[in-house]
Amino acid sequence: MSVVAVSQLKLGDKLAGDVLTPLGSTLFHKGKVIQGREIEILKAFMVQQVSISDDRNRTMPPNQDGSDEIQEQNAGLIKAPAAPIPFDDEYERLVELLKKTFKSAAAGEIPVLELRQQLEKVLRHIGSYNPLTFAPRSFKQPEYMYHSSAACALTSYLIAQWVGLPQKDWMQIAMAGLFHDIGNSRIDPDILFKPSGLTPDEQEKMRRHTTVGYQLLKNVAALNEGVKLAALQHHEREDGTGYPLNLTSEGIHTYAKIIAIADIFHAMAMNKPYRQGQSPYLVLEQIKSDAFGKLDPAYVTVFVDRVTQFHNGTLVRLSDGRTGEIVFSDRVYPTRPWVSINGTIVNLTVERQLYIKEVIK
Template identity: 35%
Template sequence: MRTITIDLIQERMILNQDIYSELGGIIFKKGTILKERDREILKAFGITKIEIDQESDVNEKQDKVVNKTEDQSSLAEDFNTYFKNALKVIDIVLKNAQGNAPIPIMAIREVITPLIQDKYINPQYLLNLKLYSTDFTKYESHHALSVSLLSYAIGKWVGLEKNEWIQLALAGILHDIGMSRIPSHILYSKNKLVPYEYEEIKMHTFYGYKMLNHTMGLSKGTHLAVLQHHEREDGSGYPLHFKEQQIHFYAKIVAVADIFHAMISKRNYRSEYSPYLVIDHLLNESYQKLNSFIVRTFAKHMVNLSIGNKVILSNGMVGDIIYIDQNSPTRPMIKTREGIINLAQEINLHIKEVFKQNQK
């Protein structure tokens, strides 16, 4: 380790410290492999000296990155297999529910257990759940499983007891089980729903709650999440127009997971939304309709942007992240060929995609 002035920065030097701005935002993380262009970024923030590792560490670090990439590829293949296996079971459960078949809670727990391992409860997988939802005819199953994984993750991140996490996962699987009681001509209508049809759709929360009344293996919170996941903090939701403390905490978690996955998913009547735009939407909704603590905790864990990430913006421009304000994690400063764009000020722009390492 040694300290140098930024004028001496060379390609492939490794940063040995976190670099912060005067406002406390992180500019570069420890371990960043520097480029000569980073010198200008540091100058812009008034940084004159940095600590670096010896350049000889670069090759060793790159070997570790290669090995890590190979491990991640294997994990992704396993996740895909587990996801598909779980979908088969959930698809059968949802279809059988139309005929009043009992809900096989133990079978559901068995197929989701491999997916809720710590190595999968992270943004790498949860931000990309839309990639597994390409079959529009299986959307209900994909949505149920995805909301399950997201609800489990949120329960963990907000600090609930470990034994509650699996109940949240079950709530996610079953939150829309009442849709099996909605007439198919309404549920799959290609036309805009008329008022009475929309009122019938809203009844799925009551139907699902009633269906699960005598199902063993579910907590009270799980039952209430099925009933209340469309309630909102300001009383504007349904079916009972509950507010704030009247709504069970599980229902508030499932509500966030439900909205997130629905919006990032491509449907036959619209394109998917960027997960970063959806998180923006959730943060805006947290002021009145959604629980602020849950949404902000979710955003904190899901927005895995880092200084140096290459991104594509909604207008097609490509650039590198040079600064992240922790109060607006989805709206960093981006350096493009045309100049620096501050997304916190350019509200009509958003991050569409973060490039993977091999796309740069």
């Protein structure tokens, strides 16, 4: 291991230890290979020196000069199309099954076992899912309700893990996500998909989806009570301002508290028949503000922190139209990362008039 000034770093150097910001956040982890972007970021954070591995095999990034591509062309090699991602295939099968379920639920028939088996297949590939960047491969806006239920199941499954619930609860909470809006199967479609605001009478009818959902599920022996209560309580709020029973924090089931966070996130970030989805980062900021009195603040904090951890290197479009790459997420302001745009670092914690409008991936 050697300590080297940042000005002396060369492409291919490998970090021998974590690099921290002056405030103690991790900028780069041990083992990171240094390239031009990393040097730029280190200088932006005014890091003076770093520890690197003694094995200083400096290599250029693949294809930087196009030689790999030229060699493939000269050899007559043609890359095969990328294989379908198993996650996307299984997710689409789950959505198709949910369509059938919502139709059959109106007649009182719910294929719980079939849904659980398909959900298990999706969850085998949960590593391919990130709530902040996920977009269904094929999405038709009239199918919003089914995508919302599927995405809510996956996000709730992750939140259950992140907040430290026992493993036995993970699948049950995912099932609660699938069924939380099952009561919508008996709501008038003209109300459900109305593009304009609802009248007070229509709002009251819409709110009944919680009690209708519970009635549909209450005698289903294959579901535990938490799943059923999540359908009933996912619109309850910590301060008692929710519905249908105006419960306060102590009376709301843990499953319902988790489903509420996932439900709000996807309801705001996903495209609906009558409006475009919002920036997922703005949605997270809204959820954080709602945590004061409305949502479980501990669960919200964990959700926001964890869902924003994975995005260094993610391409994003800012609200002013510029495109850049997330290079650092401050743990104090996880929804306002630093973005590199053509070599310039834009600190969104300082430039508050800007925000991430779209995650490009």
